[in-house]
Amino acid sequence: MTSPSEPRSEDETVAEVMRLHYTDGLAIRAISRRLGIARNTVRRILGRRPRKAREQQTPRSSLLDPYVPQIQRWVADTPELKATTVLERLRGLGFMGGITIVRDRVSKLRPREAKSFLTLDFAPASVMQVDWADFGYALPGCPRRVSAFVAVLGYSRFLYIEFTVSQAFGSFVRCMDRALSFFGGTTTMSLFDNMKTVVLSHSPLATRFNRDFLEFARVRGGFGVVACNVRSPHEKGRVERPIGFVRDRFWPGRRFTDLFDLNRQATSWRDEFANRRVHETTGKVPALIFENEEKKLLKPLSTDRFDTDDRDGTGVTKMCRVRFDRNLYSVPWRLVSQSVVVRADDQMVSIFLGPKQVALHVRSWSIGEDVEDNSHRRPLEEHKPRACARDLPAALTELGESGVRYFGILAAGRRSIARESLRLVWLVELFGPSVTRSAMDEVMATSHVGAEYVEYVLRHKRGLTARPEPLRIHIPELDGVRLPEPDLGQYDRPRKTLDPGEP
Numbered sequence: 328m329t330s331p332s333e334p335r336s337e338d339e340t341v342a343e344v345m346r347l348h349y350t351d352g353l354a355i356r357a358i359s360r361r362l363g364i365a366r367n368t369v370r371r372i373l374g375r376r377p378r379k380a381r382e383q384q385t386p387r388s389s390l391l392d393p394y395v396p397q398i399q400r401w402v403a404d405t406p407e408l409k410a411t412t413v414l415e416r417l418r419g420l421g422f423m424g425g426i427t428i429v430r431d432r433v434s435k436l437r438p439r440e441a442k443s444f445l446t447l448d449f450a451p452a453s454v455m456q457v458d459w460a461d462f463g464y465a466l467p468g469c470p471r472r473v474s475a476f477v478a479v480l481g482y483s484r485f486l487y488i489e490f491t492v493s494q495a496f497g498s499f500v501r502c503m504d505r506a507l508s509f510f511g512g513t514t515t516m517s518l519f520d521n522m523k524t525v526v527l528s529h530s531p532l533a534t535r536f537n538r539d540f541l542e543f544a545r546v547r548g549g550f551g552v553v554a555c556n557v558r559s560p561h562e563k564g565r566v567e568r569p570i571g572f573v574r575d576r577f578w579p580g581r582r583f584t585d586l587f588d589l590n591r592q593a594t595s596w597r598d599e600f601a602n603r604r605v606h607e608t609t610g611k612v613p614a615l616i617f618e619n620e621e622k623k624l625l626k627p628l629s630t631d632r633f634d635t636d637d638r639d640g641t642g643v644t645k646m647c648r649v650r651f652d653r654n655l656y657s658v659p660w661r662l663v664s665q666s667v668v669v670r671a672d673d674q675m676v677s678i679f680l681g682p683k684q685v686a687l688h689v690r691s692w693s694i695g696e697d698v699e700d701n702s703h704r705r706p707l708e709e710h711k712p713r714a715c716a717r718d719l720p721a722a723l724t725e726l727g728e729s730g731v732r733y734f735g736i737l738a739a740g741r742r743s744i745a746r747e748s749l750r751l752v753w754l755v756e757l758f759g760p761s762v763t764r765s766a767m768d769e770v771m772a773t774s775h776v777g778a779e780y781v782e783y784v785l786r787h788k789r790g791l792t793a794r795p796e797p798l799r800i801h802i803p804e805l806d807g808v809r810l811p812e813p814d815l816g817q818y819d820r821p822r823k824t825l826d827p828g829e830p
Contacts, residue, residue: 475489497671513549638668
């Protein structure tokens with residue numbers, strides 16, 4: 328066989344093509360690639376005709392074709408003309424088709440006006456643009472979507488970014504508060520998208536803002552709140568482009584363990600790269616513009632503090648729990664059916680009954696978690712002994728897993744837990760923990776529980792004799808005392824007694 332580096336003769340090529348196709352079963356494309364020849368050459372050798380290019384099909388005629396010139400005149404004269412109106416007019420001309428083909432043709436014939444936008448120029452410290460960006464379920468083991476809070480100063484393009492797992496009002500104003508502290512002041516106004524935490528409703532006639540956020544704007548320095556028009560992202564282009572910049576330059580290939588690690592990396596990227604790069608539009612460094620021109624013109628922040636906690640009024644369930652942000656948190660059992668107020672920041676959850684704080688928990692950012700404080704459980708166990716029946720008494724801890732299983736079954740029945748515990752403690756003292764544990768396993772193997780069954784196995788079925796250990800009081804001097812056994816024989820000797828009737 329000719330080596331691949333040597334040219335083949337035509338006969339060798341024909342033989343090799345036929346061998347690869349008929350013997351090895353290779354397709355035409357594979358043979359062409361293997362031998363380095365054109366596919367049409369392989370087809371010719373195998374006696375197959377080259378594939379012809381598809382002939383362009385003649386477009387099918389439509390019932391609407393005769394009326395197209397008239398539709399063009401109508402649409403050119405009135406571009407906003409609806410397809411239903413066009414159909415009504417066509418009926419008078421004898422058109423027998425339906426609305427679908429009319430709507431498709433009108434959409435193609437309607438003149439399109441290209442949108443154009445003016446470049447907006449902002450004075451230093453005049454505007455800050457704010458928006459959210461969604462990054463999906465990105466945190467390992469966290470069933471919440473990750474969002475990026477992005478704030479940009481319109482003049483210098485100085486950027487603030489923070490990742491959260493909530494866009495609720497409390498999380499939003501905490502991000503806003505940290506952004507204002509990062510910039511060191513406020514601009515004359517802030518521009519927002521139509522997020523519900525800022526804008527409750529937006530219409531061409533009026534915009535209804537969230538009063539709580541307006542109060543935040545007043546307390547933290549006094550800046551104007553402006554909302555973009557609906558479906559007009561170009562109005563906040565100064566923050567839309569940085570969001571795309573974060574997606575393209577920070578996010579791809581990023582690895583992190585939790586939200587804290589993600590924000591640590593984002594802060595480093597923001598301070599060391601994003602704000603120090605030469606901006607592609609201005610040709611200047613945002614950090615330098617901010618330091619030299621804009622920072623000194625910002626309005627100072629007020630010393631008054633705004634309450635940025637998440638707040639929710641709720642009731643205590645029969646399980647001594649309150650539901651907050653898709654998780655459960657425990658409270659003292661005496662608060663069942665009471666109305667409480669839940670307040671939370673990014674780290675802690677506080678529960679108040681009136682002005683008094685009744686519970687404090689570390690906040691869970693998961694979903695469906697039951698966060699319990701053990702100090703809330705112990706008083707309930709003392710109040711309801713059966714509630715802690717599955718926990719072994721201190722005197723029975725030597726029974727191990729058998730004891731835990733035994734008391735777990737016992738708690739589901741009607742027997743007195745206190746009485747059963749007392750009798751089992753007595754059996755352990757008489758016969759020892761290992762033997763008692765074995766007898767409990769034997770009783771449970773017969774599908775029963777009860778101290779009388781355990782005692783029956785020990786005394787009658789196994790014929791054991793009680794051998795209690797000596798009492799220990801844990802005082803070496805007294806525990807070490809040994810007394811001789813008394814001689815009881817003297818009580819067996821006969822003694823002469825006087826008859827009461829004798830003198």
